[in-house]
Amino acid sequence: MSGHSKWATIKHKKGATDAKRAKVFAKLIRQVEVAAREGGPDPEMNPSLRTMYQKARDSSVPLDTIEKAIKRATGGLDGVNYEQITYEGYAPGGVALLIEVLTDNRNRSGSDVRSVFTKRGGSMAEPGAVAWQFDRKGSLLVDGGADEDELMMAAIEAGAEDIVRAGEAWQVSTAPTDLHSVRTQLEEGGFKVLEGDLTMVAQNLVPIEDAGSAKKVLDLLDALEDIDDVQDVYGNFDLSDEVVAQLD
Template sequence: MSGHSKWANIKHRKAAQDSKRGALFQKLVKAIIIAAKEGGGDPGANMRLKAAIERAKAVSVPAENIERAIKRGTGEIEGAIYEEVLYEAYGPGGIAVIIEATTDNKNRTTPEIRALLTRNGGSLGEAGCVSWNFSRRGVITIEGGVDEDELLLAVLDAGGEDLANEGDTFSVYTDPSAVHTVAEALKKQGYPVANAESQLLPKTTVSVSEKNMAAKIMKLLDALEEHDDVQNVACNVDIPDDVLESLDE
C-alpha cells in the first residue's frame, strides 16, 4: 500500500493549503448540488451528500449556502445545471493524471483544462489512457497521537481494510461504499477523524526524487486544483517527504 499511502499523504498536505483558497467554498457547493441531484436531498439516505455536507461544514461554509445547494440539486430552486467530467492526462515526465471536474459548460472547461496542462508540461489524453492504473478507494484520515496497533484493531473491527502510518497522520483504507460507516465507527471510539472520502488511488507509482521535476509536478497539480471546476486530482507520483518539505522552503 506504499504507493496509495504516499499519494494520500500528498493529498492531505495539499488539502491544508487548499482550505485557504476562496474558491473552495464554490467547489464544495457544487459537490453538494451534484450529490443531491444524483441521490436526493436527504443526507441520511445519501452518503455522498452527507460527505459533501461534512466537508463544507469543516471549512465553515454557511448553513444557508448548504441548504440552498441541496435545493438546487433536487430542483426545488432554479440554478445552473452541473455535470461531472473526468479528464485523463499526462504530466511532466509522463506521469499519469486524472482530473475530476464539475461544470455547467463542458465546452468552456475542457479547453481551459487542456491549456493548464500544456502550460505546465502536460497534455490531455484519450479516455482510458491512464484510468487503468487507478482504483477508487475509501480513505479516512486520522490525526496523529494515537496508538497504531490499537487503531489497526479498531479499523479492522469497523470493517476497514488497511492502515498506513503517514508520520503526522494515519490513512485508513476501505471499500468506497463503507468509508463513512467506518469513519463513524472510529469517531464513536474517540479517534480524531480529519477527513473521510472516496479517492482515485494509483495501483502503481513513479518515484520522483529530483527536486526540479517534483516542483514541476506540484506546480501542475496546484494549477489544476485552483481551477474553479476541478473537484479532485489524482496522479501516480511518489515524492519522498524530504523532497516535498524542501519545496515549501
C-alpha cells in the same frame, strides 16, 4: 509516501490557511448540489450526498450554505445543471493524472484544462488511457497524534482496508461503500477524523527522485485545481521522505 496521500495532506493543510477559501467552498457546494440532484435530498438515503455533506462540513462550510445548495439541486431554489467529466493526462516525468470536473460548459472546461497541461509541461491523454490505473476508495485522514496500534485495531474492527502514515496524519483506506460506517466507528472510538472523502488510488506508483521534478508535478496539480470547474486531481506519483523534506 504515495502521491495521493501527500497531496491529500497538503490540501488539508491549505484548507485552513489558503486565501482561496471562497473558491474551495464553491467547489464543495457544487459537489453537494450534484450529489443531491442525482440521489435525492436526504443524506441518510443518499450515500453520495452524505459523503459530500460531511466533506463540506469538514472544511467549515456553513450549514445554511449546504442546505441552500441541496434545495437548489432538488428544485427548492433556482440552480445550475452541472455535467460530470473526467479528463486524463500526464505530468512531467510520465506521472498519470485524473482530473474530475463539474461544469456547466464542457468547452470552457476542456480548454482550461488543456491550457494548463500545455503551459506546465504536461500532456492530455485519450479517455481510458489513464483511468484503468486507479481504483475508487474511501479515504479518511485521522489526527497524527493517534497511537498507531490502537488506530490499526480500531480501523480493522471497523472494516477498513489499510492504514498508512500521510505526513502529519494517518490515512485510513476503505471500500467506497464503507467510508461512512468506518468514520462513524472511529469517531465513536475517540479518534479525531480530520476529513473523509471518496478518492482514486493508483495501483502502481511512479517514484519522483528529486525535489525539482516533484515541484513541476505539484505545480501542475496546483494549477489544475485552481480551475473553478476542477473538483479533484489524482496522480500516481511517489515521494520519498527526503524529497518531501526538501519541498517543505
